[in-house]
Amino acid sequence: xxxxxxxxxxxxxxxxxxxxxxxxPSQPKGASSSQTxxxxxxxxxxxxxxxPPSDQVENAAVExxxxxxxxxxxxxxxGATVTWTNKDSTPHTIKSDAFNSDTLSTDQSFxxxxxxxxxxxxxxxxxxxxxxTVIVE
Numbered sequence: 001x002x003x004x005x006x007x008x009x010x011x012x013x014x015x016x017x018x019x020x021x022x023x024x025p026s027q028p029k030g031a032s033s034s035q036t037x038x039x040x041x042x043x044x045x046x047x048x049x050x051x052p053p054s055d056q057v058e059n060a061a062v063e064x065x066x067x068x069x070x071x072x073x074x075x076x077x078x079g080a081t082v083t084w085t086n087k088d089s090t091p092h093t094i095k096s097d098a099f100n101s102d103t104l105s106t107d108q109s110f111x112x113x114x115x116x117x118x119x120x121x122x123x124x125x126x127x128x129x130x131x132x133t134v135i136v137e
Contacts, residue, residue, distance in 0.1 A: 016024065062087065064092050064104070064124075069132035076114060077137050083111040092130070096122035 062075040065087040084094050086104040094101040094110055101110035114136040124130040
Protein backbone atom coordinates (compact mmCIF):
# COMPACT_ATOMS: atom_id res chain seq x y z
CA UNK A 1 0.00 0.00 0.00
CA UNK A 2 2.81 2.46 0.83
CA UNK A 3 4.29 2.23 -2.68
CA UNK A 4 0.90 3.04 -4.18
CA UNK A 5 0.58 6.24 -2.10
CA UNK A 6 4.19 7.18 -2.81
CA UNK A 7 3.57 6.81 -6.56
CA UNK A 8 0.39 8.92 -6.34
CA UNK A 9 2.26 11.60 -4.37
CA UNK A 10 5.10 11.70 -6.89
CA UNK A 11 2.59 12.04 -9.77
CA UNK A 12 0.77 14.90 -8.03
CA UNK A 13 4.07 16.65 -7.31
CA UNK A 14 5.12 16.26 -10.96
CA UNK A 15 1.82 17.73 -12.15
CA UNK A 16 2.16 20.71 -9.82
CA UNK A 17 5.76 21.36 -10.93
CA UNK A 18 4.84 21.12 -14.62
CA UNK A 19 1.80 23.36 -14.16
CA UNK A 20 3.91 25.96 -12.36
CA UNK A 21 6.54 25.82 -15.11
CA UNK A 22 4.01 26.36 -17.91
CA UNK A 23 1.99 29.01 -16.09
CA UNK A 24 4.95 31.21 -15.09
CA PRO A 25 5.43 34.32 -17.22
CA SER A 26 8.38 33.91 -19.52
CA GLN A 27 11.30 36.33 -19.56
CA PRO A 28 13.79 36.86 -22.35
CA LYS A 29 17.09 35.01 -21.93
CA GLY A 30 19.50 36.97 -19.79
CA ALA A 31 16.74 39.09 -18.23
CA SER A 32 16.16 39.06 -14.53
CA SER A 33 13.29 40.34 -12.46
CA SER A 34 15.59 42.79 -10.67
CA GLN A 35 16.28 44.87 -13.79
CA THR A 36 14.86 48.36 -13.84
CA UNK A 37 12.39 49.08 -16.64
CA UNK A 38 13.70 51.00 -19.62
CA UNK A 39 12.93 54.70 -19.61
CA UNK A 40 10.60 55.77 -22.40
CA UNK A 41 12.26 57.86 -25.08
CA UNK A 42 11.02 61.42 -25.49
CA UNK A 43 8.43 61.80 -28.20
CA UNK A 44 7.71 64.63 -30.54
CA UNK A 45 4.59 66.64 -29.73
CA UNK A 46 1.46 65.07 -31.11
CA UNK A 47 0.33 66.46 -34.43
CA UNK A 48 -3.37 67.00 -35.00
CA UNK A 49 -4.79 64.04 -36.86
CA UNK A 50 -5.93 64.60 -40.39
CA UNK A 51 -9.68 64.54 -40.74
CA PRO A 52 -10.92 61.94 -43.21
CA PRO A 53 -12.50 63.36 -46.33
CA SER A 54 -16.25 63.77 -46.00
CA ASP A 55 -16.81 61.32 -48.86
CA GLN A 56 -14.77 58.56 -47.17
CA VAL A 57 -16.61 55.25 -46.96
CA GLU A 58 -16.64 53.64 -43.53
CA ASN A 59 -17.50 49.94 -43.66
CA ALA A 60 -19.02 48.15 -40.69
CA ALA A 61 -19.10 44.62 -39.29
CA VAL A 62 -22.00 43.06 -37.39
CA GLU A 63 -21.53 39.84 -35.44
CA UNK A 64 -24.42 37.44 -34.98
CA UNK A 65 -24.01 35.79 -31.59
CA UNK A 66 -26.19 34.90 -28.65
CA UNK A 67 -29.25 35.18 -30.92
CA UNK A 68 -28.56 38.90 -31.41
CA UNK A 69 -27.00 41.28 -33.93
CA UNK A 70 -23.99 43.00 -32.32
CA UNK A 71 -24.07 45.93 -32.55
CA UNK A 72 -27.83 46.15 -33.05
CA UNK A 73 -27.44 49.46 -34.89
CA UNK A 74 -24.63 50.70 -37.13
CA UNK A 75 -24.20 54.03 -38.87
CA UNK A 76 -22.24 54.21 -42.13
CA UNK A 77 -21.71 56.64 -44.98
CA UNK A 78 -23.34 56.10 -48.36
CA GLY A 79 -21.25 53.65 -50.39
CA ALA A 80 -20.20 51.64 -47.34
CA THR A 81 -20.52 47.89 -47.04
CA VAL A 82 -21.89 46.16 -43.94
CA THR A 83 -20.83 42.57 -43.35
CA TRP A 84 -22.73 40.24 -41.03
CA THR A 85 -20.93 37.13 -39.72
CA ASN A 86 -22.74 34.31 -37.94
CA LYS A 87 -20.83 33.28 -34.80
CA ASP A 88 -23.73 31.22 -33.40
CA SER A 89 -23.93 27.47 -33.86
CA THR A 90 -27.48 28.03 -35.13
CA PRO A 91 -28.26 29.18 -38.69
CA HIS A 92 -29.48 32.77 -39.17
CA THR A 93 -30.54 35.09 -42.01
CA ILE A 94 -30.52 38.82 -42.64
CA LYS A 95 -33.79 39.99 -44.22
CA SER A 96 -35.09 43.47 -45.04
CA ASP A 97 -37.06 45.24 -47.73
CA ALA A 98 -33.76 46.22 -49.41
CA PHE A 99 -31.63 43.07 -49.06
CA ASN A 100 -31.87 39.37 -48.18
CA SER A 101 -29.19 36.86 -47.33
CA ASP A 102 -29.18 33.13 -47.76
CA THR A 103 -29.20 31.08 -44.56
CA LEU A 104 -25.84 31.60 -42.84
CA SER A 105 -24.24 28.68 -41.02
CA THR A 106 -21.56 29.17 -38.37
CA ASP A 107 -18.74 31.49 -39.56
CA GLN A 108 -20.50 32.33 -42.84
CA SER A 109 -20.88 35.98 -43.82
CA PHE A 110 -23.17 38.17 -45.88
CA UNK A 111 -22.29 41.66 -47.15
CA UNK A 112 -24.41 44.43 -48.60
CA UNK A 113 -23.29 47.79 -50.03
CA UNK A 114 -25.48 50.73 -49.01
CA UNK A 115 -25.49 53.40 -51.72
CA UNK A 116 -28.63 55.31 -50.71
CA UNK A 117 -28.93 57.27 -47.44
CA UNK A 118 -31.73 56.17 -45.12
CA UNK A 119 -32.59 53.86 -42.25
CA UNK A 120 -32.75 50.15 -43.00
CA UNK A 121 -34.35 47.82 -40.48
CA UNK A 122 -33.63 44.11 -40.73
CA UNK A 123 -34.29 40.86 -38.88
CA UNK A 124 -33.54 37.15 -38.93
CA UNK A 125 -36.38 35.39 -40.73
CA UNK A 126 -35.71 32.22 -38.69
CA UNK A 127 -35.71 34.12 -35.36
CA UNK A 128 -37.91 37.24 -35.88
CA UNK A 129 -37.12 38.61 -32.43
CA UNK A 130 -33.58 39.27 -33.69
CA UNK A 131 -33.63 42.77 -35.20
CA UNK A 132 -31.12 45.41 -36.21
CA THR A 133 -30.78 48.73 -38.01
CA VAL A 134 -28.36 50.21 -40.52
CA ILE A 135 -28.37 54.01 -40.74
CA VAL A 136 -26.80 55.34 -43.94
CA GLU A 137 -25.76 59.01 -43.96
